[in-house]
Amino acid sequence: MSAALTLFLHDLRLQLRLSTDLIAPLAFFVLATLMVPLGVGPEPNLLARLAPGMLWITALLATLLALDRLFQRDFEDGTLDLLALSPLPLELVVLAKVAAHWVTTGLPLLVIAPVLGVMLHLDTGGYLTLEISLLLGTPVLSMIGAFGAAVTLGARRGGALLALLVLPLYVPILIFATSAIGAAGEGLSPRPHLLLLASVFAGGIVLVPFAAAAALRNALE
């Protein structure tokens, strides 16, 4: 387990040193969300209705920005060969890299989201649920994205392919998360929707490492 932690800290350090990797998804999230009031007008009721969906759609697209780099650089410079040959099983390598990816892309979104919620007149009851849904949902975005990145590794124009492959898989997360925030905003219990989201998280954390590791082995042959 200490090898997994070593890899996680190493990846985190690498990503923090490349500040563009860190800033690009966050800046995209903020700018794209700010476009919404400019596009549809400043009418508070309309914005409040759009807020959960817009926040989640932009968050989802923002995580896509950093995905193709998840394995690509390691693949190109030979690091992935060495990781595949390290004593740490490749499944745990995937999990450690996904965790580092989430800390540098998902976590900043979670921190900034309430501020953007205010700008979109999100219903007061929705903030806690927004945060919980992001906490449960963005790691799954990173996990599904890791699977997509592993499958498209080595493909030409992999980035475009990756988006086409991954976005349909993001649909359940989008539906559960926005229904949860919508329900909370209307004063209903968001619990059932959040539980569904939690089940997707639980399934993802078990299945994705195996799927992504199999795809990586294939790419290395």
Added chain:
Amino acid sequence: MVFTGLDFDVAGGGALLLTGPNGSGKSSLIRLMAGLIRPYSGRLEHDGMRLGDDPAHHREVVAYLGHQDAVKPMLSVGESTRFWAGMRGRRDQAEAAMAAMNLSDLADLPGRFLSSGQRRRAALARVIAGGAPIWLLDEPTVGLDVKSIAALEAALAQHRAGGGIVIAATHAPIALPGAQGLNLAEFEPESFADEDAA
């Protein structure tokens, strides 16, 4: 198919020098022994155990040096050597490994400032620090100066003195006393003999 009819055996403390023209399959054979690719047919054993039966054990015993040095531009030599040693639970060996490849003075230098020979030395320090018993080295001397080749030869001798195995593919002459030689050109499949099979 790249080669066929190959048969060899390396004992502890032994060494095997793979030679052959470009495209004769030296790198493929090394990747195959590392477990990165699977043979179309044939078997590879370590301690009587077939490769693939216990991948975890196999990953413990081999260290691989490929064409690429896997040196990250924004990490210093010391950070990256300590990381790779740490992945094998041998973080404390990193300093000695860097000293063996004369890298101690460069330990704080980020990877993007290294020359190709210095990057190669950093990759070799990673192999040394890992402490695996079987070293699979693909063109270890590329870019190395005379002094660094001598350092590498000393490290190889020390590894073998401790019972380790060295399997190296190279075009450049390198001192590996008592090493077996294997010329892969002799094992080319006949139907491909005229082609430059990769």
